[in-house]
Amino acid sequence: MEEPRIDHIMQIGLGFWASKTLLSAVEIELFTELAKHPEDLPTITGRLGLHPRSARDFLDTLVALKLLDRRDGVYYNTPSTDRFLDKRKPSYTGGILEMANRRLYPHWNNLTAALRTGLPQGEGGPSEPDTFATLYADPERLKGFLRAMTGISHGGNQAIARQFPWAQYKSAVDVGTAQGDLIVQVALANPHIAGMGFDLPEVGPIFEDYVAANGLSSRVEFRSGSFFDAPLPEADVVMMGHILHDWDLEQKRLLIAKAYAAIKPGGAFIVYESIIDDDRKENAFGLMMSLNMLIETPGGFDYSGADCMGWMKEAGFSETRVEDLVGPDSMVIGIK
Ligand SMILES: C[S@@+](CC[C@H](N)C(=O)[O-])C[C@H]1O[C@@H](n2cnc3c(N)ncnc32)[C@H](O)[C@@H]1O
Numbered sequence: 001m002e003e004p005r006i007d008h009i010m011q012i013g014l015g016f017w018a019s020k021t022l023l024s025a026v027e028i029e030l031f032t033e034l035a036k037h038p039e040d041l042p043t044i045t046g047r048l049g050l051h052p053r054s055a056r057d058f059l060d061t062l063v064a065l066k067l068l069d070r071r072d073g074v075y076y077n078t079p080s081t082d083r084f085l086d087k088r089k090p091s092y093t094g095g096i097l098e099m100a101n102r103r104l105y106p107h108w109n110n111l112t113a114a115l116r117t118g119l120p121q122g123e124g125g126p127s128e129p130d131t132f133a134t135l136y137a138d139p140e141r142l143k144g145f146l147r148a149m150t151g152i153s154h155g156g157n158q159a160i161a162r163q164f165p166w167a168q169y170k171s172a173v174d175v176g177t178a179q180g181d182l183i184v185q186v187a188l189a190n191p192h193i194a195g196m197g198f199d200l201p202e203v204g205p206i207f208e209d210y211v212a213a214n215g216l217s218s219r220v221e222f223r224s225g226s227f228f229d230a231p232l233p234e235a236d237v238v239m240m241g242h243i244l245h246d247w248d249l250e251q252k253r254l255l256i257a258k259a260y261a262a263i264k265p266g267g268a269f270i271v272y273e274s275i276i277d278d279d280r281k282e283n284a285f286g287l288m289m290s291l292n293m294l295i296e297t298p299g300g301f302d303y304s305g306a307d308c309m310g311w312m313k314e315a316g317f318s319e320t321r322v323e324d325l326v327g328p329d330s331m332v333i334g335i336k
Helices: 007-013 015-027 030-036 041-048 052-064 079-084 095-108 111-117 131-136 139-163 181-189 201-213 249-262 284-296 305-315
Strands: 068-071 074-077 171-175 194-199 220-224 235-241 263-273 319-324 330-335
Touching (some): 015 030, 015 095, 030 074, 041 052, 074 079, 095 139, 111 284, 139 201, 139 263, 171 249, 181 194, 181 201, 194 201, 235 249, 249 263, 249 305, 305 319, 305 330
Parallel strands (some): 171 194, 171 235, 194 220
16 A cells, blocks of 8 residues: 655646646747747746736746746757757647637536536536537637647657558548648658548648648648538548547547448558446546547547457458557547
8 A cells, every 4th residue: 555645746737837837838829939049037028018026926936836947047948848848849739728728627617616517617508519610610710729739649650650551541531630730740751642631621721821831732632521411531541530529429430331332342440549448447538538529529529449349340340450659649440
């Protein structure tokens, strides 16, 4: 038996202190400013419009949290915050943190209500029938969400582009593609692959800009439609990243059946997100992601590799396997 300890409890219980300090720093673009010029306290206080009462504690908290350095009274980004939180760099990954600050942080304040009622707590309130229609009603929110998805998925997308045996296949469609980073990374790493991104029509222009920025417009195209209404485009490989967890069990089964119908014989289905470990004891990120789906959607939930392989087998896939990607993410592969 382990000794009772308070520090682990307090670290988690007050974890929002650290979280909100970082989210506010991203909101006021502190890391972008410091990437332009490392600055001393009075200068950065003035440039960011901070109150003198807050500035020193705020910046030194970030130093103690190892998100900034301070040398001779001058504040600098760390190598990590410089790479990932400077908005002017292509490696900027703060979109997910901007969304966490604006949307998820206030929504999680209603976790207890979601636990008791099972109802979502996002913009549309507990009677929200359609998460994406509400989210996409505001063009800025649409763009912010799609950028946030690229931020959270980029590492896993690159791992899939490297790790999957692409040499065996010629075409791939990424279903619910958002900005398109998965199909972009697959096409960049595998020049023989013809790629498609499938998503709701309003996503098209944002996808096409991203594909063009990566120089792939001649090889990666957008297909528009709703995956509940239209058949999915046919391809050797169908991919769904962070899609199944948005929907209830019946909708998950429908999407898997549609993927099966769209995959050419011998082709593959890749499902990828923070797949929960089968024993449901280790992947805390995947389990909290499922609570996030409770808050954000009417019926969504995350699931284990065994769950997903079972649904794939029911849909007709002959072989299935789970492969780790990066951090909490894994992919479940089904072969038709
Ligand atoms: C959580 S995001 C996942 C984005 C991306 N696959 C990733 O992993 O980063 C869900 C995506 O599903 C798309 N989507 C939602 N409902 C859809 C529908 N009915 N038909 C097609 N795409 C849909 C959304 O527009 C969004 O791009």
